[in-house]
Amino acid sequence: MKKTQQDYSHINGWGIDQNPLDVPAYPMKHRTENDNKGMIWERPAQQPETVEILHSNERPNLSAVFGTPNPPSGLSGQIRRFAFRYSESQIPHWLALLLADRIQMFEGIADDLKSGHVPDLFSELGGRSELKHNALGFAKKAVVSIAVVTLVVAWLRRNR
Secondary structure, three states: OOOOOOOOOOOOOOOOOOOOHOOOOOOOOOOOHHOOOOOOOOOOOOOOOOOOOOOOOOOOOOOOOOOOOOOOOHHHHHHHHHHOOOOOOOOHHHHHHHHHHHHHHHHHHHHHHHHHOOOOOOHOOHHHHHHHHHHHHHHHHHHHEEEEEHHHHHHHHOOO
């Protein structure tokens, strides 16, 4: 099959990079030995690791400076440790991290209830904004949620 040249001139901005004189890096700068001076630097002192820090298995060590993370804990922490066995280019890494985030949300609610604080889930999950800016979508979600809960309750009672 032979490729034919097509005319794309009707597309605004098409071919803008075809003229090499319009490209800022043309002609390519020829580097000299003086250009790399100042790029050599000493690694900063290693920040002390006071809690468990999960990092990519593609890195041999921790970066010199990092934020102060919360250590992984509970079921979500175990799932995060599992996720970091995989490379960041593999799907199990990201799926496990997503699952750990969802589980950690429930762990946080349980911690709140244990400490005597009842969370305002409606507001914290954006209910007020949803009601204000997307009332129709909120109504649809409410109807679907009520229908699902009703079906589950009816199914559970039927199986008794």
